[in-house]
Amino acid sequence: MNPMPPHAAPEFDDAFRTRLHDLFGWRRDIRHFRTDALPDGTIERLIGIACLAPSVGLSQPWRFVIVDDPARRQAVLDNFTTCNAEALGACSDERASRYASLKLAGLREAPCHLAVFCERATEVGHGLGRRTMPEMADYSVVAAISTLWLAARAEGIGVGWVSILDPAVVALSLGVPRDWRLIGYLCIGYPRAEDDRPELERVGWERRQPPGDHIVRR
Template sequence: MTAPNDSPEPSPPAFDETFRAQLAALFAWRRDVRRFRRDPLPPALIERLLDLAVLAPSVGNAQPWRFVSVETPERRAAIIRDFEQANAAAARLYRDEQAALYARLKLEGLKTAPTHLAVFCDETVSQGAGLGRQTMPETLRYSVVGAIQTLWLAARAHGVGMGWVSILHPETINATLDLPAHWVLVAYLCLGYPEEEHLDPELERHGWQARTGEGRRLLRR
């Protein structure tokens, strides 16, 4: 018998072969986008994408993700300067042909993406009471990565491109955004409508690294 004011559990959806094929296409067409149109994203769309992102699992249901929208020109300019410094330092690690190729790669869309999201892990989160992370505390940050991947797929499904910028100094980002030290930067994301669409990854298209399938091997023990 259903208790008063209790709603019955909804029936789980049935995912057919058509849906599974579309899901596979979504996975295949998710790209790290670096070339954006400047058209702004509707605020309601950004909120919808974040609603979907936080459906991701988290260790102990801790939900440690923290999203920051970077909007002021001064803060964006500071982050671009930090990228340029970090990128120049990274370029010096390469030599000869690899250095020349690195110099030609476009590694971010900071100047054209209409939306910038910095995503952090709150390392002091009390939710979850530490469940599941006593021996592997890094699972807290892994949970944030799960939310980022969910956001990435949701964005692609809505026609929005997303690029993950990792050539940054985390401590500089925290200081630029005036955030507490226990918020650890996991990703700096550029979002916007893509200027172009490609099935193959940009790094593969420009000769930096092809997919090898090496990590796909299933080891049996």
């Protein structure tokens, strides 16, 4: 089988790189959404872009569930409410009042809910690269989510990643196969306001650390 001939590589100039840096800087985790519906086909198109992400062994283990049913959405919201109350109860007295003031999800307002799962058992890719690190399938799905997030941001669409959930309950509520692993539950829609600073930094929960703090040389 002959390999496919390569396409001519595009050239990315300094102006493009500057705009790309701006895109990274303005990609925020959105919790405050307008309720306006997205144009028809938007989510499907963004998922198509997400599928351009790298995946271990070309396994493409991502599984996208567009959650439209009101009862299923309510089940996810109830799940969040329960888990959020438990997280609040685990906070120290010093942090509890601040935690309670945070808006940590846009589940009520966001016009689109998207659950993203990993199917680790997929036979696509023939297991290449997963024998010693099966979690690479999960990381591949994370890469797809990040790709979707940046593509959405480039169109003025916001994304919020909701992690205060019991993943087993989410999977049960959505009726997906038992071997699918929840990687991310996303709220997607137009943000109420724009800012290039993380919301948790703006409200004083945490500050962004300089990149040098995360580098180790050996």
